[in-house]
Amino acid sequence: MTKNFERFPLKPFILNAIKELRFQKPTEVQERMIPALLNGESAIGQSQTGTGKTHAFLLPIINNIDPTVQEVQAVITAPTRELANQIYQEVLKITKFSEEDQMINARCYVGGTDKQRMIDRLKQQPHIVVGTPGRIKDLMVENALLVHTAKTIVVDEADLMLDMGFIEDVDKIAAAMPEKLQILVFSATIPEKLKPFLRKYMENPKYTHVAPKQITAEKIKHQIIPLKSKSKTKLLHDILVKYNPFLAIVFTNTKKKADEVADSLLEQGLRVGRIHGDLNPRERKKMMKQINDLEFQYVVATDLAARGIDIEGVSHVVNFELPTDLDFYVHRVGRTARADYSGIAVTIYEPSDEAALSHIENLGIQFTQVDLKAGELVEIGPRNKRKNRKKQVNEVDIAAKTAVKKSTKVKPGYKKKHKYEVEQYKKRQRRLKKR
Numbered sequence: 001m002t003k004n005f006e007r008f009p010l011k012p013f014i015l016n017a018i019k020e021l022r023f024q025k026p027t028e029v030q031e032r033m034i035p036a037l038l039n040g041e042s043a044i045g046q047s048q049t050g051t052g053k054t055h056a057f058l059l060p061i062i063n064n065i066d067p068t069v070q071e072v073q074a075v076i077t078a079p080t081r082e083l084a085n086q087i088y089q090e091v092l093k094i095t096k097f098s099e100e101d102q103m104i105n106a107r108c109y110v111g112g113t114d115k116q117r118m119i120d121r122l123k124q125q126p127h128i129v130v131g132t133p134g135r136i137k138d139l140m141v142e143n144a145l146l147v148h149t150a151k152t153i154v155v156d157e158a159d160l161m162l163d164m165g166f167i168e169d170v171d172k173i174a175a176a177m178p179e180k181l182q183i184l185v186f187s188a189t190i191p192e193k194l195k196p197f198l199r200k201y202m203e204n205p206k207y208t209h210v211a212p213k214q215i216t217a218e219k220i221k222h223q224i225i226p227l228k229s230k231s232k233t234k235l236l237h238d239i240l241v242k243y244n245p246f247l248a249i250v251f252t253n254t255k256k257k258a259d260e261v262a263d264s265l266l267e268q269g270l271r272v273g274r275i276h277g278d279l280n281p282r283e284r285k286k287m288m289k290q291i292n293d294l295e296f297q298y299v300v301a302t303d304l305a306a307r308g309i310d311i312e313g314v315s316h317v318v319n320f321e322l323p324t325d326l327d328f329y330v331h332r333v334g335r336t337a338r339a340d341y342s343g344i345a346v347t348i349y350e351p352s353d354e355a356a357l358s359h360i361e362n363l364g365i366q367f368t369q370v371d372l373k374a375g376e377l378v379e380i381g382p383r384n385k386r387k388n389r390k391k392q393v394n395e396v397d398i399a400a401k402t403a404v405k406k407s408t409k410v411k412p413g414y415k416k417k418h419k420y421e422v423e424q425y426k427k428r429q430r431r432l433k434k435r
């Protein structure tokens, strides 16, 4: 069964773990990266969400740990607590197969947990550290966590790290590590602003870019449903009930909206979970566990949940509202159709969303319009775009801006462009705060 993974020089316990994970064969990113990473090479991995990046770095890292040396050998950083936790859980699924007398141990360090207890427990250093950059840096500064022995650092979801302002902390952690360091950076996009960091630490990284065949997984059906006379939360309720999903995630743009929507669904009799930035760490952890235990059929979330988190069995993604940053459409719908499953993404739209929908279509996504008729979901023809002539100007606007942003080599007007980018950055920061 693991024949395909057996081609890699992986230790027997790793192959046993893969067997239990039921991975039949490596994904494309894994195929391309595992051999180089086993050799200690630095690498940048860029591929669409759900393509198995986590194990592309976990398998070689865990394989290369020397269990007889009780010091930190690898540090894995992730932008959110949930993501760090999730990676940590994947680490444990593999390390539990390591030899009893030579157990590889891993720890997870994220904010919102008892720091003193972590420090006390650090009398013995773990082999593998997973965590958010802030907390790892804190433990470093306290001289509790000793990272100067590490051979490898992973920066997962690097573009989000940048957006959230964590790259500085990652920089500080990396700076405390040996000069000869294996750096592994994973990102859906490689923004220009990330490049100084990459240049600082990586001389000749292996660069793997697995171009998506389509921008989102092929097995996702993209549907749109017009909001007409009903209230939006009533329409949401009705389609959720109609889909009767295995597990649906409903996305909103702000924490406030997420609560409103979740409360309204509760009032309408649905059992819903919610996940956003206002939950305290304990609540968030408990919620993630409940979601993974399939206690809910519906979960309302902000984009905090749209990045990197792999909740098993998401069959439907519902956009209660389109994301302000349209790139997030791809991240959101990427929560479904993971690995070998298929999924449905539904967006509730109003006439004012026309420009945004066209923009998403320009990314290569095709929408099918559906509507609830006599209690049944039926396909109706394409939406009427002509009504929205005025809005199409807006669409050109958006396209133009995107294009300008991409042509990074243009020198004239640099200042103006820079100012624009700064504004965009600030906007993004403000938005992130609301999640």
Ligand code: ADP
Binding pocket: 022, 023, 024, 025, 026, 027, 030, 047, 048, 049, 050, 051, 052, 053, 054, 055, 308, 310, 338, 339
């Ligand atoms: P990414 O980081 O690229 O978004 P993940 O690492 O979260 O993707 O992987 C997505 C899903 O695919 C996870 O559920 C993971 O367990 C599964 N997966 C990873 N590698 C394989 C494989 N070789 N075969 C089958 N499933 C895999």
Ligand code: MG
Binding pocket: 053, 054, 156, 308
């Ligand atoms: Mg990932």
